[in-house]
Amino acid sequence: MMRPFLLQLLILSPLAFVGCASQPNQEGAPIFRGSALGSSSVQGDFAHAPGVDAFIQRMQRKHGFSPAQTAAILSRAQRRESIINLMDRQAPRRSTGPNGAWTRYRAKFLTDASISNGVQFWRRHESALARASAHYGVPSEYIVAIIGVETRYGGFVGKTSILDALATLSFAYPRRADYFTSELEEFLVMARDEGIDPTQPEGSFAGAMGLCQFMPSSFRDYAVDFTGDGHRNLWHPEDAIGSVANYFKQHGWRAGQGVAVRANVAPGASVGLMKTGFDTRYGLGELAARGVVPAGSLSSMGEVSLLQLDAVGGYQYWIGLHNFYVITRYNHSSYYAMAVHQLAQAIRARHSGLPSVRLSSVW
Known part of the structure; x- marks a missing residue:
């Protein structure tokens, strides 16, 4: 998220030639037409900024952009101090002990409204989700949950100019x-x-785009034209749905396998001395020898990760499977991946006709 976002944030955290006015498509996403670009010298906020001349040469050498084209684009970009301030605030804070961080984080995404809105999004795009799930092997609920966590199902895709964000962070950060x-x-x-x-x-x-908040490099590698209109448009729900599914598939999602299961910890187990996190690797036998066993059945017998969540009332322990690790390729955070997993499970339950499902049932 990112990699769509690649900033490894715990909280969310989600198109080009200079031309004429925009024209929205049926989903409200702008489509633009290009026009000629002018002067070869950069004007405005990034005139004489460190790195600009090298960037112009890079665009010409690697991609055939004339210096005039690149300079004209950069001349229209604005340096935004607010972007720099937001980036500086993202440094993670070290915790000195249990403080309920997971419970607070979870509450941002697992609400009755977020589950209901996820079900509505699923029903609006049932055909596209079914097609993506069948083609890529990724369950619909996980595609929906990613879009829900990233942009509240397209309700909050961001209001910062992507050009301003990337130019500011390229030449002023x-x-x-x-x-x-x-x-x-x-x-x-x-x-x-x-x-x-x-x-x-x-x-x-930070320059993330569309319903699924892909960075431009992720657009290059993973975005798909799921509507068949010849364009990859991350502001269009169907293209976003296909792109999320493709992202997971390309990162090794294993169809038909689970994501995570709660762990039971025996009294007196030395689990507090064990390394935890999505990037840990344990055999189930090794965990059992240390007093940690899955609370439910597992669909995988390979290596697993041991997850520790700082919940109100004490630490929770989970066993993460391969697909849990795949979710962390979107955002390198165990909390993020667990929020996606639990939101997906809640949406799936309600979509399947269980409207009375309690949020506690997906813990």
Whole structure:
């Protein structure tokens, strides 16, 4: 998320040639047509900014952009101090002990409204979800849950100019300049190839786009034209649905296998001394020897991860399967992946005709 987002945030955290006015398609996503670009010298906020000249040369050498084209685009970008301030606030805070962080995080995404809205999104796009699930092997509820966690099913795709965000972080934020310069490069290539105005798309303050909040490099690698109209449009629900499913498939989603199961910890077990997290690797026999056993049946006999969630009332322990790790490829956070998993389970239950399902039942 990211990788769609690649910032590994715990909280959400989600198109180019300079041209004429936009024209919304049936889902409200703008489609743009290109026009000629002018002067070869950058004007405005990024005139003489470190790295700009090298970027212009890079776009010409690698992608055939004339210096005038790239300069004209960058001249229309604005440096936004608010973006820099938001990036600086993302540094993770170290916890010195249990404080209920998981319970608070979970509450942001697992609400009665989010479950109901997920069911409504599923019903509106039932055909596309069924098609994506059949083609990529990813259950519909996980596709819906990703879009729910990322953008509340398209309700909050972000209002920051993608061009402004990526230019600001490329040329005014040295700490991550290399990464965001690469994303700006991908964004301009995407815009050219899709025939859209790079000043128009809006998304997250870090440049994530559409219902599924892909970064431009993830657009290049994983976005799909699921509508068959010849364009990959992440603001269109069907393209977003297909792209999320493809992302999971390409990262190794195993069809028919589970995601995570609660762990029972024997009294006196030394689980507190064990390494935990989505990137840990244990055999079930090793966990059992240390007093940790799955509370339910497992669909996989391979290596698993041991997850520790800081819940109100004490730590919860879960066993993460391979598909749990795949979810963390979207956002490198155990909390994020568990929120997606539990929201997916709740949406699935309600969609299947169990409207009285309690939120506690998916813990």
